[in-house]
Amino acid sequence: MARLAQRIIQLTPSLTLAVTAQAAQLRAAGVDVCGLGAGEPDFDTPDFIKQAAKDALDRGETKYGPVGGHPELRQAIAQMVGRSCTPAQVLVTVGGKQSLYNLMMTLLDPGDEVIIPSPYWVSYPEMVRLAEGRAVLVPTTRATEYKITPAQLQAHITPQTRLVVLNSPGNPTGMVYTHSELTALAQVIVDHDLLVLSDEIYDQLLYDGATFTSISSLGDEIWQRTIISSGFSKSYAMTGWRLGYLVAPPDIIQGAAGLQSHSTSNVATFVQRGGLAALTDPRTPAIVQTMRRAFEERRSLVCDLLDTIPGLAYLRPQGAFYVWIDIASTGLDSTTFCQKLLAQERVACVPGIAFGADDHIRISYATDPQTLQTALGRLGNFMTSLKK
Ligand SMILES: Cc1ncc(COP(=O)(O)O)c(C=O)c1O
Known part of the structure; x- marks a missing residue:
C-alpha cells in the first residue's frame, strides 16, 4: 500500500456525500429507501x-x-x-x-x-x-x-x-x-x-x-x-x-x-x-420562485409531521432545505441513530456528528412530498420502536 500524506490521512471524507452514495447503492439493489441525505434539489435544471x-x-x-x-x-x-x-x-x-x-x-x-x-x-x-x-x-x-x-x-x-x-x-x-x-x-x-x-x-x-x-x-x-x-x-x-x-x-x-x-x-x-x-435570462426569477415555493411547502409538511413524533425537537427552518433535529432524548449517538434508522426503516439521513453535534441529525426536504410523507411515517415508527 502506498504511504499517504498526513493531510489525507487526517482528512474525514464528506459524510453527506457518503450517505447519499449509500442510499443510491441500496436503491440500485432494489431496496425501497427514502433518501433525506442529499443537499440537492430534486428539480431538473431549467431548460433555458x-x-x-x-x-x-x-x-x-x-x-x-x-x-x-x-x-x-x-x-x-x-x-x-x-x-x-x-x-x-x-x-x-x-x-x-x-x-x-x-x-x-x-x-x-x-x-x-x-x-x-x-x-x-x-x-x-x-x-x-x-x-x-x-x-x-x-x-x-x-x-x-x-x-x-x-x-x-x-x-x-x-x-x-x-x-x-x-x-x-x-x-x-x-x-x-x-x-x-x-x-x-x-x-x-x-x-x-x-x-x-x-x-x-x-x-x-x-x-x-x-x-x-x-x-x-x-x-x-x-x-x-x-x-x-x-x-x-x-x-x-x-x-x-x-x-x-x-x-x-x-x-x-x-x-x-x-x-x-x-x-x-x-x-x-x-x-x-x-x-x-x-x-x-428574464425567465429565471419566476422559476426560482416556483422552486422556492415548493421547498417552503415541503418544509411545512415535514414540520407538521415532525410535530406528531414525540422525542424529537427542532426549530422551524426559515431557509435552505434542511431540518436540524435534536435526538438527545433517544440516548443514541447520531451515527448509531442513522444506522439503525436506515437498517430498520430504510430512511437515510445524515448524522449530526458530521456537522459538529452528535446529538442531532440532519434531514433534507429537497425531495418529493410523497417520499417525505413516507420517510416521516417511518421515522415515527422508528422512534416508537426505541421506546419498546
Ligand atoms: C453551506 C454550503 N456551502 C457550500 C456548498 C457547496 O456547494 P457546491 O459546491 O455544489 O456549489 C454547500 C453544498 O452543500 C453548502 O451546503
Whole structure:
C-alpha cells in the first residue's frame, strides 16, 4: 500500500456525500429507501439554462477559457453583488466548494485561526485543516437559534484570528441571521480588523417572509472585509454543473486565481454559459420562485409531521432545505441513530456528528412530498420502536 500524506490521512471524507452514495447503492439493489441525505434539489435544471450550454457547445466554445471565468459571467456576478463590485473581484469556480477551498488555501498560513460557528457545514473545518489553519469551533445552541452572538465571537478572537465564517441561510440548521444580528457581528469584525467569509449559497431559499441580508451590504468598512462564496447548485438546481464563485478584494481574487491556474484552470466554458443564462435570462426569477415555493411547502409538511413524533425537537427552518433535529432524548449517538434508522426503516439521513453535534441529525426536504410523507411515517415508527 502506498504511504499517504498526513493531510489525507487526517482528512474525514464528506459524510453527506457518503450517505447519499449509500442510499443510491441500496436503491440500485432494489431496496425501497427514502433518501433525506442529499443537499440537492430534486428539480431538473431549467431548460433555458441547459439550452444556453448546448448552444455554446454548438458554437464551438470548447477551448480553454480565462482562468478566472468568462468576462461576461464575472461581469454579471459583479452586477448582482452590487456596491462597487467589479469583475476583478470575482472568481468563477468549480462549485461553491472550490471557491471556499481556494480561499482557505489563499488566505491561511500555518496556525492562522478561522472562527466557525457550530453546527457548521461539513467541509469548513476540513478545508481549514487542509490549508494548515486552525478551525476554532464556537458551539451555538437552540436558545440563540444556532446563531453566534457578538459576545461569543468576541470571546473567541485571538491575535491569530484571520477569518470568521458565516453561513446564512445555514446548513444544517436552516437558520437566517437578521439585519440587526449581522450589524452587531459586523461591528466586532470591523473593530478587530478581521475578514469575514459569508457563504451565501442559500440566499434565495427563504421562507415565512424572512429576508436575506448580506453582511457585505452593511457599510464600507465591512464590505472591504467581506468575502462572499456562492454558487448555482441550490437556487438554480445545478448541482451537477459544478459552478460557483468567490467575491473578494482584488488581491485575494488574484491569489485564488493563481492557485486555480495550477489546479483546475477555468470552469468548463459551456457550463459558464449556462450560469450566465441563469443570472441574466428574464425567465429565471419566476422559476426560482416556483422552486422556492415548493421547498417552503415541503418544509411545512415535514414540520407538521415532525410535530406528531414525540422525542424529537427542532426549530422551524426559515431557509435552505434542511431540518436540524435534536435526538438527545433517544440516548443514541447520531451515527448509531442513522444506522439503525436506515437498517430498520430504510430512511437515510445524515448524522449530526458530521456537522459538529452528535446529538442531532440532519434531514433534507429537497425531495418529493410523497417520499417525505413516507420517510416521516417511518421515522415515527422508528422512534416508537426505541421506546419498546
Ligand atoms: C453551506 C454550503 N456551502 C457550500 C456548498 C457547496 O456547494 P457546491 O459546491 O455544489 O456549489 C454547500 C453544498 O452543500 C453548502 O451546503
